[in-house]
Amino acid sequence: MSRQLSFCPQQEYELIEYPGRVVNTDRMLSTLGGIVNISKVLGDEKKRLELRFHPDNPYNKPTFGDCTDKSGVLLSVTVRRHKRDKSRPPQHFVRVLGHCSRSFSFESLCDFQYLPLWHMPKSDDSCAASELMYALDQVQPRDVTDLDYFKRPQAQLLCLPELFARVDIVHGGHYRIDGTGDGQHEVLGVSAKSTYDNHDVVSFNMQDTFPTQPDAQILKRLKVKYVSDEQFARVKKLFDDIPIWTRIALLYESGVTNEKLKCIIPSLAFYFSNGPWRTLYVRYGYDPRKDFKSRHYQTFDFRLRFGSGVSEFVYSRKSAKQKRSSTAASEEMKSELVQNIDYPYFDEHKLPRSRQCMLRYCDVRLPKIQEMLEKIPTPLTGAVCNERTGWLPPSFDAQVRQIVCATISDLLRNHYRKEHLTAEVEAVPQTEGEAEAEEEEYYIEDEETQEEDMDLDETPANENLVDKNIEQLLNNITS
Structure with a gap:
């Protein structure tokens, strides 16, 4: 078997992965909107290519093809076999016709395709089951000069939805399976996992005890974030002097950046989500309910009516x-x-x-x-x-x-x-x-x-x- 490879001038092509077997090229182009519509889509990087399985039917939603970067080469392979001597190996002639740098593929969901069909009884036997008739001409006029459309009585009503699905992109759902509980005392709550930013968010009440020390995982994250000892000492001194702070006051007094402060605060203080000290950071081990001086640090929410x-x-x-x-x-x-x-x-x-x-x-x-x-x-x-x-x-x-x-x-x-x-x-x-x-x-x-x-x-x-x-x-x- 012999092979011969030849190159031709570099020609760039556009690749459209059509989701079907093409028998008639003209009908295939009509489902894509024609040459004019295809040229407009190829000239714009943001447009999607529409594919309508029924080009003349306005009651169906098109399937969209997305443009993706994909490199490819278009080859022409010619095989020559010896007619007399069948034992001879065939000869292959390969030519490189061009290349492509992007491709349109139809990988999104396809919506339901609606057709304007009417149930019409059969003419030979009225007792027989009715048959479906394609009634697009009865639903809409043929052209702007079709005045007979307004004189024809409408036999049946036709109410077709414009679309069925709101999105055509598949989203994978990740469900958390927690087998520790028996399902008898389930309570609806936040399913998102806590991060180091909101790890110790405390709801104010008069019965529960407040945290006295940070979680061990917070101290590990503090080392991962590369917080210097000098930055940590500055923020710690502020909490030693005053047990309750606002975030903006910590930024102003410490001079530490916001990214570093997000790592330092959870290791020194917890956060009140409600109550008289809401939106404030309180030092671990300090209970404002038992200290009368904590009145100076209560939250004052001031809003301007504009x-x-x-x-x-x-x-x-x-x-x-x-x-x-x-x-x-x-x-x-x-x-x-x-x-x-x-x-x-x-x-x-x-x-x-x-x-x-x-x-x-x-x-x-x-x-x-x-x-x-x-x-x-x-x-x-x-x-x-x-x-x-x-x-x-x-x-x-x-x-x-x-x-x-x-x-x-x-x-x-x-x-x-x-x-x-x-x-x-x-x-x-x-x-x-x-x-x-x-x-x-x-x-x-x-x-x-x-x-x-x-x-x-x-x-x-x-x-x-x-x-x-x-x-x-x-x-x-x-x-």
Whole structure:
């Protein structure tokens, strides 16, 4: 047996793996939408190739072919056999016609194919079973000039769904089989496995004990993540000084990156998912229910109701991080009025860092609020905190919220008044000659006129209007 291999000029082809035996090429192309539709799909890398088993039937969903990267070579093999001497081995001539770099394969699910069929009784025997008739011409007109379609009476109703399946991609389901239980005391819960980020998530209550030490697996993960001793010591010192922290305060005070802090926190503290200290990290072994000083670290959830006075300054936390990189002058001016998005405290002379701030009461650096915390009477020996309000009175959070809202209102009121006066001064430009002419006319007037002008300057006529506009802007500050 002899073989001969020959090469031809490199020609690139497109491979379509048609899911069927092709007998008629024209009919095969019509199921793919024709040459024009195939050319459009081949020219676009994102389009899928449609295959309709009934090209003229609009009541079926096509099967889609996806484009995949696949290398291939198109070969032409010719076999020549000796007619007289059958014992001679055949000769093979192989030619390389071209290559392909991608392929369209139909590996997705195929939906049900609906046909417009009507049950029609047989004409010869009415008692016999009815037969199906393809009634596409009865359901839709042949073309735009088929006016007889509107005159034909509709014998039967035809309601076919547009599609049956919502997706055509197979998703494998992985089911967890737990044979430890007997099935008698099954409780619905979260099926996701806990990771080191949320390993010690504790629900606050008055009966259960809180964790006193981390899990052994957490300490192993701490070594895998390559956390240095210096970084771990910084965060540990913060928990030794203060037993309860917010995540943003730990980032600010420790200077450790967020990725490293995610590994360090589970080895030092657990997380409250609800209760008076919700969303806070508490040091292992510390029970805030038994310490009256823990009132300073309770959660203060402050949210801004966005009216026209605040929305132009304070954004959501996600939007604020995106706008932080902006170097526009307006953003620089606003940054002087609003706290930095990574600043964990609330100061008296700046707006909150975001629309919703999860703070501790000690993070609200207003003297009046800190005095209120100190004046709360010490409970009797053996007293326990409340499951909802902790060590604070029931209406304490509402009073603190009113004080913070009043502080924000005063800050915005002063800002808008200053901005309004600056705009009035810039709106009346004067040249040096005009200013000198006005000074000369002013000195010519008598003393009574000068006194009247001085009174008018001291009390501008539009001051009341400015105050009304500012009050209207501050109506919807917060709840």
